[in-house]
Amino acid sequence: MEIYRTTKDINKNRPSALALGFFDGLHLGHTTLLDKCIEFARERGYSADVFTFRDHPKNVLSGEMLVPRIITESEKLLKLSALGIDRVFDFDFTESFHKMPPEEFARDLLAEAFAVKAVFCGFNFRFGADASGTPATLKDLGNTYDFETHVIEPVCVGDNLVSSSLIRSCINSGDVGSASSLLGREYSLGGSVQMGRRLGRILGFPTANIVPDKSLTLPANGVYITETLVGGVLYPSISNIGVRPTINDLGSVSIETHLLDFDGDLYGSYLSVQFKTMIREERHFENEEHLRRQIAIDTEKARQFFST
Numbered sequence: 197m198e199i200y201r202t203t204k205d206i207n208k209n210r211p212s213a214l215a216l217g218f219f220d221g222l223h224l225g226h227t228t229l230l231d232k233c234i235e236f237a238r239e240r241g242y243s244a245d246v247f248t249f250r251d252h253p254k255n256v257l258s259g260e261m262l263v264p265r266i267i268t269e270s271e272k273l274l275k276l277s278a279l280g281i282d283r284v285f286d287f288d289f290t291e292s293f294h295k296m297p298p299e300e301f302a303r304d305l306l307a308e309a310f311a312v313k314a315v316f317c318g319f320n321f322r323f324g325a326d327a328s329g330t331p332a333t334l335k336d337l338g339n340t341y342d343f344e345t346h347v348i349e350p351v352c353v354g355d356n357l358v359s360s361s362l363i364r365s366c367i368n369s370g371d372v373g374s375a376s377s378l379l380g381r382e383y384s385l386g387g388s389v390q391m392g393r394r395l396g397r398i399l400g401f402p403t404a405n406i407v408p409d410k411s412l413t414l415p416a417n418g419v420y421i422t423e424t425l426v427g428g429v430l431y432p433s434i435s436n437i438g439v440r441p442t443i444n445d446l447g448s449v450s451i452e453t454h455l456l457d458f459d460g461d462l463y464g465s466y467l468s469v470q471f472k473t474m475i476r477e478e479r480h481f482e483n484e485e486h487l488r489r490q491i492a493i494d495t496e497k498a499r500q501f502f503s504t
Contacts, residue, residue: 197277203309212245213237216317221266222275224380225351225358233316234280243282249289256289264413298324302337314344370416372471382470389462403452404462417478421498425468431455432502438478
């Protein structure tokens with residue numbers, strides 16, 4: 197998959213079917229849109245492309261992390277490649293984009309720089325200065341600049357409209373099961389194992405410690421039944437997200453994962469922790485022995501979960 201950060205060096209001789217959006221999480225709504233774009237491109241010999249931004253426009257405009265990510269930027273690109281996207285125009289959101297009139301966006305970027313023959317967007321897509329452009333605007337501009345506009349209707353899971361904001365809300369509340377349903381895959385967090393205080397090993401439940409990317413939405417502090425991917429193998433596990441109040445380690449949030457029936461050195465390894473369900477909130481225990489007993493209870497709940 198080719199990745200472009202600017203309009204320089206884009207092969208304009210390759211006609212494009214282009215998907216528009218930020219695509220955070222690459223949830224069921226996003227994959228529906230992208231699958232239609234790819235199918236359209238393959239049928240016509242076009243390049244299947246994506247135009248997106250490297251950070252959410254609200255974060256850039258505010259200078260704050262108003263919209264944390266569901267997946268990292270690198271994960272988004274890897275997943276786009278796995279879906280079959282040929283090129284990603286992955287641009288920084290700048291003041292010029294913020295002030296760009298919708299017609300200039302369609303003429304200079306879509307028609308001229310990207311050589312689009314068709315664009316695909318969600319029903320609530322907005323673009324151009326002050327987000328004034330709508331799918332209807334895009335259809336009108338497509339008639340002027342000779343490209344088709346395909347608007348994808350809402351995708352629902354049960355009574356819920358699939359959206360990145362709803363998924364973030366589910367994650368924040370600890371409802372990781374609903375987040376997975378809306379994503380269309382297991383909700384997960386990944387990272388390299390770092391050296392911790394080794395208290396888990398002392399308690400008889402060694403843990404792999406991961407410090408999550410600071411840009412990410414995180415589940416509510418608590419203990420979760422999880423599965424952990426290590427070297428292509430999934431292991432049943434329990435994971436604690438929080439600041440470890442029992443040992444007075446009230447610093448940054450970390451993920452501590454205990455792999456059931458695993459014996460090995462994980463330091464430096466990359467783990468992907470897949471979240472199944474929350475079993476309790478994080479809380480302070482009077483001493484380490486009380487904490488050890490609770491971890492034993494949590495571990496037994498996980499064994500029962502995976503045995504059914």
